[in-house]
Amino acid sequence: MLPVGITGIVLSGLIAAIMSSIDSTLNSASTLITMDFIKPKKQNLTSKDIARIGRYTTLILMVVAASWTPMIQKFPGMFHYIQSAFAYVVPTVVAIFFMGMLWKRGSRNAAFWTLVSGHSLSLVLFVLSQTGYFNLHFTITAGLLTAVSFGIFILVSLLNPAPDVAESEEVFWRKEDAKPAYPMPWYKDYRWHAAGILLLTALMIIGFF
Structure with missing residues (x-):
């Protein structure tokens, strides 16, 4: 105290x-x-x-x-509430950014309809979870929403004409973007940092399961 x-x-x-x-x-x-x-x-x-x-x-x-x-107050705690909210809101945005940076066939219509349909589905599932009709854990729900968002983005992109890649070439990820701007020791290289974080995350998940 x-x-x-x-x-x-x-x-x-x-x-x-x-x-x-x-x-x-x-x-x-x-x-x-x-x-x-x-x-x-x-x-x-x-x-x-x-x-x-x-x-x-x-x-x-x-x-x-x-x-x-x-x-x-219906949630076990504030942390549980925040993580639940992120699980329903973030997956659609992650799918749009991921596909937008890595897939040149993606279109702006795909991003728009993925955002609308993904968040609409998230809202429906969230309401159902609060009323007791959808009891899947929010961590699994986040994975399902991400997969559905990826599917919607790919489907809408393939149903629309291919966009002009030259207009948005700068927003796509390239291998050169992952290289450090200047030489540095391995322990200062952010690529090793990212690999370490991924490894620790995987070990934590395996440990909990």
Whole structure:
């Protein structure tokens, strides 16, 4: 147990960190919605209009987040809740980024429909899991959603004309990108670091199973 004064300082720091994360998330989400979805469709918006729309968007997001808060108590703990949320949200995004960087046949339509259908499926499965109709562990669900997202991306890409690779050549991953910019010892090489992390992750998974 910490002394009374130290406890107050620790709690103040914790609350400040939480508030910082929350306002950054709200600001990013509001900016994304305002600048990427609303402004392109309404080119005549002034700076004041954009600021006002951003405030309203932030308010709506705050109300939605506050309304969702009681659902968190249904989870065994905060860590379990965060990991569960990531398991339903992240797989679709991972599939899009992975295929977009490595497969030149992928198209923007495939990315769009993978994002829409993948998140829609994730939302349905999440609701079913909370109502007791879908009891698969979230770690397995994450793998299934990733596989489905890969399948949707590949299928939609093959059903659409091949994109112009020259327009997006710079975004594709190349072998040269994995090489260090200058010579360095092996213990400073990030490729060995990545291999070590993968090995440790595999050992942890094998150990738990």
